[in-house]
Amino acid sequence: MNRSLALKLGAIALLILLLLIPLLMISGMIDDRQQLRDGVLEDIARSSSYSQQLSGPVMVVPYRKVVRTWKHNEKTNARYQETSLERGRLYFLPERFELDAKVQTELRARGIYEARLFHADNRISGHFSIPQQLGIDEDFADYTFDSPYLAVGISDIRGIENALQLELDGQRLDFVPGTQEEWLGEGVHVTLAPLDVRKANELSFAFDLRLQGTGQLQVTPVGRASNVTVSANWPHPSFIGNYLPAQRAISAEGFTANWQTSFFSTNLEEALSNCVARGSCDEFKSRSFGVSFIDPVDQYLKSERAIKYALLFIVLTFAGFFLFEVLKSLAVHPVQYALVGVALAFFYLLLLSLSEHIGFALAYLLSASACVLLIGFYVCHVLRSAVHGLSFSAGLAALYGLLYGLLSAEDYALLMGSLLLFGLLGVFMVLTRRLDWYGLSHSKSTKPVKLDVEGMGHE
Incomplete structure (x- = not known):
């Protein structure tokens, strides 16, 4: 029809x-x-470690300050002085910060699904330039300083795979868990010997950090001059963060990338000051860069x-x-x-x-x-x-x-x-x-x- x-x-x-x-x-x-x-990949990451972000080291110097306040007694019409104790902390970022990371990736399977984990052998080094009297211009005699410490933020401390030791001017000091700083998040810290605050101090540091993670590795360039190099056996890197690498080379065997930043480009000192003074640390934490180990064939x-x-x-x-x-x-x-x-x-x-x-x-x-x-x-x-x-x-x-x-x-x-x-x-x-x-x-x-x-x- x-x-x-x-x-x-x-x-x-x-x-x-x-x-x-x-x-x-x-x-x-x-x-x-x-x-x-x-969901399976999230479960694998939960059982091992999540994406990693390194923030630090930051030198922290706790202090106590005697605060003198003049008051007026209306009955006797006399002035008198009251004293109180103020506690606080001074923060110093490195003058130079260097990180050399060698990364190996591996697959973890659960059923038909696979998650890509990475193991990063990081060599972190640099030095601090601590000014005379810790940069305090007011009455220095009112200050009393406790032992300083170095804090390093590590977003997921479960990924730490080695015993951390700080090399500081020929000494070896053991890190302990916790950063002691809420704004820095999880991580480690190490207590240092008291500083001679009457003069400027130059402190060179270095330590090895073997870190496991899933997905991404990010670094906050905390140095006045920062130099970060990452090499890996993964041929499909995705560079992330606020700064692209200055040099990079990608081949079928892997990649090498290098970042170079300064305080002029990161403005990290101001971001740290806002973080400490106002409690708003998103700006500080966002000044980071890194690489994502993603599978291009999804x-x-x-x-x-x-x-x-x-x-x-x-x-x-x-x-x-x-x-x-x-x-x-x-x-x-x-x-x-x-x-x-x-x-x-x-x-x-x-x-x-x-x-x-x-x-x-x-x-x-x-x-x-x-x-x-x-x-x-x-x-x-x-x-x-x-x-x-x-x-x-x-x-x-x-x-x-x-x-x-x-x-x-x-x-x-x-x-x-x-x-x-x-x-x-x-x-x-x-x-x-x-x-x-x-x-x-x-x-x-x-x-x-x-x-x-x-x-x-x-x-």
């Missing part, structure tokens, strides 16, 4: 809308699997991006069917449209399930090949021509290849997609340039294809 062109196009549009239902279900499944993966992210093109795939495939109908005087049943559309939707389900086990690239190849072979076999019978079926399969395979190119070239995805659509529109217009669309809807020449139990077409 012949149908009008408008009725056929309406049926095709309705099928496309109905196929959005399984596509939305598969998209929801991608989100669920991604959340499950993230199968869930790529599967999510791929399914965004599903509607385009279905429309283009149905457009190909429609071209065969109008150019070859064949009639394709809406059920045949629907079966091919369902096969296209199953591609994304295959892609998701296979990519969790064999990687995205191989999963894409196998899923696309299976769909092209299945649809090609079916279309050969629907169109009653092996040549037409193979031509259709070749076009579908080319579309899958173009889709993979779109997924791989993220920066050029819009450009490639625009050129693809424009090119396909041009092909459609060229092929139908002589077609009489008014006569098509009243034509009696199209031969409908009936379905038997084997899906073969008969007149």
Whole structure:
């Protein structure tokens, strides 16, 4: 039975809308699997250690100050002096700060999910320039100073893998847990010998810190001049923070990056003063940089991006069917449209399930090949021509290849997609340039294809 062109196009549009239902279900499944993966990675990090941020060392000098206040006695009309004791702390950042980190990464698996951990061998060194009288200009005799200490903030102290010892001017001092500073967070500190505050002090320090973490390693450049070098066996670094490395070299074996900052670029002294005086330390903690050890092949992210093109795939495939109908005087049943559309939707389900086990690239190849072979076999019978079926399969395979190119070239995805659509529109217009669309809807020449139990077409 012949149908009008408008009725056929309406049926095709309705099928496309109905196929959005399984596509939305598969998209929801991608989100669920991604959340499950993230939960497992979070659990692995919780069992080992989270991302790491180093802040320090900072020298802290506790003090007690005698505060004298003159008051007036109204009864005796005499002045008298009251004294009180004020406690506080002075903070000093290093004049020079250097960190040399050598990082090795490893995979920890739980089920089918893997988390990437890192082990950083850090050599931290530098020196402090403590001014005479600790920079205090007022009455110095009112001050009494306790033993200073060095505090180092480490965001997750569970990742410390060695016994920390400070090398200070030929001495070796043991670190103990805790920074003694709430604004600095978790970490370690070491108590130093009392300073001779009547003169300037130059203190050179160094210590080794082996640190384990997950995901990111960040450093706060606390020195007036800071030099940080990180080298790792990970070839896909993502540099993060407020400062990009001054030099970097990335190869298949790993990367090396170097940062150089100064107080002019970080303004860290003012940030520290605001942190101590106002209790607002976000500015101080945000003046950091580092590297994220991320996996560039996130199968869930790529599967999510791929399914965004599903509607385009279905429309283009149905457009190909429609071209065969109008150019070859064949009639394709809406059920045949629907079966091919369902096969296209199953591609994304295959892609998701296979990519969790064999990687995205191989999963894409196998899923696309299976769909092209299945649809090609079916279309050969629907169109009653092996040549037409193979031509259709070749076009579908080319579309899958173009889709993979779109997924791989993220920066050029819009450009490639625009050129693809424009090119396909041009092909459609060229092929139908002589077609009489008014006569098509009243034509009696199209031969409908009936379905038997084997899906073969008969007149």
